[in-house]
Structure formats: structure tokens, C-alpha cells
Amino acid sequence: MKTPAVRVRGLRKEYPGQVAVHEVDLEIQSGEVFALLGPNGAGKTTTVEILEGQRKRTAGHAEVLGEDPGTAGRAWRARIGVVLQTVNDAAQLTVAESVRHFARAYPNPRDPDEVVEQVGLAEKAGARIRSLSGGQRRRLDVALGIIGRPELLFLDEPTTGFDPEARRQFWQLVSGLAREGTTILLTTHYLDEAEALADRVAVLARGRIVAEGTPADLGDRTRGEAMVRWRDDDGLHEERTQFPTKFITQLAEGRELAELTVTRPSLEDVYLSLIGGQE
Template sequence: MSTTPAPVAEQPTTPLDPDAAISVRGLVKRYGDRNAVDGLDLDIRRGEIFALLGPNGAGKTTTVEVLEGYRSRDGGDVAVLGVDPASGGRRWRADIGIVLQSGAGDSQLTCLELLTAQAAYYPDPRDPAEVLELVGLTEKARARGRSLSGGQRRRLDVALGIVGKPALLFLDEPTTGFDPEARRQFWSLIRSLRELGTTMLLTTHYLDEAEELADRVGVITAGRLVEVAVPAELGGRGQAPAVVSWTEDGARRTEATPTPTAFVAGLAARFPGEVPDLAVARPTLEDVYLQMIGQSA
């Protein structure tokens, strides 16, 4: 990917969106002489689940950590729930929940004790027992944090992130290391949080996860957001020709067509019965994503 390096003093093109949960204009973060984030613009609406995709080193985690108030920035304007994270105080922190990639650390406390302590930092927390129920850890209420399995630990991390009743929840690679069943359980947890009105910013390496959960996805490469779209439309996926494949005369045949229904009808007329090995495929989110980040699938 070739990107022209943006001048740091680049003027924001449009003002920050005051109604957005997260609004970013021209965000720049430098490490040494490298721009890890290089003029990034982003708006996340209230109530939406937004997935940030991108290869390692693209600036995903750096961007999220600027939004979370963990890192300072070198340029640009940022508003998270209407507040600049660089000056966000306890009041602001009370409205956001953070599930870190690294988790919340080891503990000798039980799950219920950890949640009860965490709830005490917030003005209007959820009931810790209800949160345990929500993440499916009720039977582990009296188990110590460090005795949990990997997947249970991650669910405890999520519980700690939501016990303060945040309006905005950051989830940094929440399901890494989950088995398929645990991921499906986690997805339904996220959907129930959405129903409670929580805005979520999710980073993930799993494209099926982004497709399953996100209202919109953004792809970040080389420190810039290259596209934002609903999962079905990303990379022109919605308009991309479908690929019809079948077997004829012992050979595999494929045809890319913008009108797959008509094409298949034509095929059906040519064959007496079933069209052998018929398949119609659209490019997957993974196909368009890999294309966008400049690796051929």
C-alpha cells in the first residue's frame, strides 16, 4: 500500500460530531519518526457496534488506547462521549468500560468479590450477581479469579468491563483463545449488551466475529482508516459479481456473473436434472479484507 505521509498540522476537514459516541479527526500518533496512526478519521454512533479490523502493527491498538485515555496523541481532535480522553476524569471514566487484550490481572479474590470491588468504583453500577449471570459465571461466583479457565477468565474480564454500567464499551480482541462454542456464547452476550443500549468498539482478528456482531466495520492499514461500511458492503462486496461453479464433462467450470439467478436458470435448462456440484459464492468478508490490506487471498 502506498500512502503519502500526511503533514502533521493537517487541518481537520469536518468538525467533530457532537452526537457521536466517538468522534476522531486527523488523529496522529508518532513512535520515533514513524507515524503509527497517520491522520485517522472516525465516527461511531451511539448504540452501534463498530468493529475495527486491520493487520498487526496497523495502528489498531494504538488508536483504541488513545480513545481509552491510556495514550497521549501527537495530533488531531478526539471526543469520546463528548470528552477529550486526554483530560477525561473520574466522571468520564465512570461512563466507559474497558476490556483489555491483556485482561485484568491475576487475583486471589473470587469472581463475586472482584466484581463487587470493581462496582464500588462506579456511581451507578450493575448488580454483581446479575452481571455474573449475564456472562454465565454464576456457578463460578465463589471460585478465585486465578483458578478459572482461559475462556472463563475472558468472560470475567468482560464482566469487570460492564459492571459499571458503561455507555461505551471497548473490547480489545475479546475472544482470542476461545473455542467455537465459547465464542458463540460470547457473541450472544454482546448482543444482549447491545439490547441494553451499550455502544461498543470491538477490535478483532476474526472476520466472522466482525460480520456476526458489527453494525459497521472499519479497516485500518498503515495508520489510516481506508474504508468504513456495513459488513455486507465492505470493499464493494455487495456489488461484486457472484461466482457460479459446477461440473461439466468431468471438468470444474466457473463463471463470474452480476446476474447469478439468470445464469443458474440457464444452466438448469441445459442439464436434464440437477446441475452437478452447483455452487454460487459471493466474496467473503475475509476475501475483501485480505484484498484491502494488500495481501492476495
């Protein structure tokens, strides 16, 4: 079996008068896209910054690509890529100049021109960064994050402020990186984004992981009560049941049901119940 890309046990982070992260356990497999969900203040950013080696933990064990991120050196940092939510940089540089500049910081970078093309910015290679749209700017951020051939890529709220088309294009880019074998840790507020991209998700609330699983089965979605709706001569009806097939079979005996639908709890329904109104 492959060694997990990320292994965390009993992770804890305390600030004066506040515990931001409580005894978090987490394991992310190599090549996996893992989404960390949770409201503001839940501990997502603190957890990710510890894994990136940007913040010291108070207690617990953390191993990222086989090393302790709190003590790992420059060679380890060259193996990870980080795409922050907000980036301040030299807006007067062109796209190509910026990517080439970052490439010099890595021992075995990708070809800058190929990276610019991969993220869909070939036509903007000579454009100043300040002239880019929000979606194009985010694509540049990813280019800078992957130029060093990272084994693990951290994406922090990557599509905040995107229009629907730009978000879909960005999802295609992330999916392409995953197909190449890059492990991706994604934080996002968009549940459809997690559902579209992630192999597994975890929900953080008040510094604790309250659920973990695939987007399809998180919080036992597939076993939760289904809502059955139908219309007959008496009007529109609805019924909650854990056994919708059995219920519909009995209901439909000897008659036709119009507008019949069966709805399971959505990922949003499960998420909101898990965070308990913290959002």
C-alpha cells in the same frame, strides 16, 4: 439525531521515526457495535488507547461521549468500560470478591451479584480467579468492564484463545449488551466474529482506514465478481461474472445444470485484498 458516541477527525499519532496513525476519520453511533479490523501493527491498539484516554494523540480531533478523551476527568471515565486483551489481577480473589471490589470505584454501579449472573458465572461466584478457564476468565473481564454501567464498552481482542463453544457463548453475551443499548467498540482478528456481532466495520492498514461499511457490503462485496460453478456432461466448470443471474439464465437454457453454486467474495477475501499482504 443522537450525538455520536465517538467522533474522530484527522487523528494522528507519531512516534520517533514512525507514524502509527495517519489522519483517521471515524464516527460510531450510540448503541452501535463497531468492529475495528486490521493486522498487527496497523494502528488499532494505538487508536483505541487514544479513545480510551490512555494515550495522547499528536494531532486531530477526538470526541468520546461528548468529551475530549485526552482531558476528560473521572466522571467521564465512569461512563466507559474497558476490557483489555490481557489483565493482571489478584488471582487469589474469588469472582464475587473481584466484582464487588471494582464496583466500589463507580458512583452508580450495577448490582455485583446480578452482573456475575449476567456473564454466566453464577456457579463460579465463590471460585478463585486462578481456577477459571480461559473462557470463564474472559467473562469475568467483561463483568469488570460493565459493572460501572458504561455507555461505551471497549473490547480488545476479547476471544483470543477461546475454543469454538466459548466464543459462541461470548458472542451471545456481547449481543445481549448491545440489545441493552451499550455502544461497543470491538477490535478482533476473527472475521467471523466481526460478521456475527458488528453493525459496521472499518479496516485499518498501515495506520489508515482503507474501507468502512457493514460486514455485508464492505469493499462492495455484493457488487464484486461472483464465481459460478456447475457440472454438465463435459465435467465441472467455473466462470467469474458480475452478472451471475443473467449468466445462469443463458447457460441453463434448454438443459439441466448439476451442482450449481454461486459464490460472492467472502469478508476474508475482501479483507485480505484491502490490507494488501500486510497480515
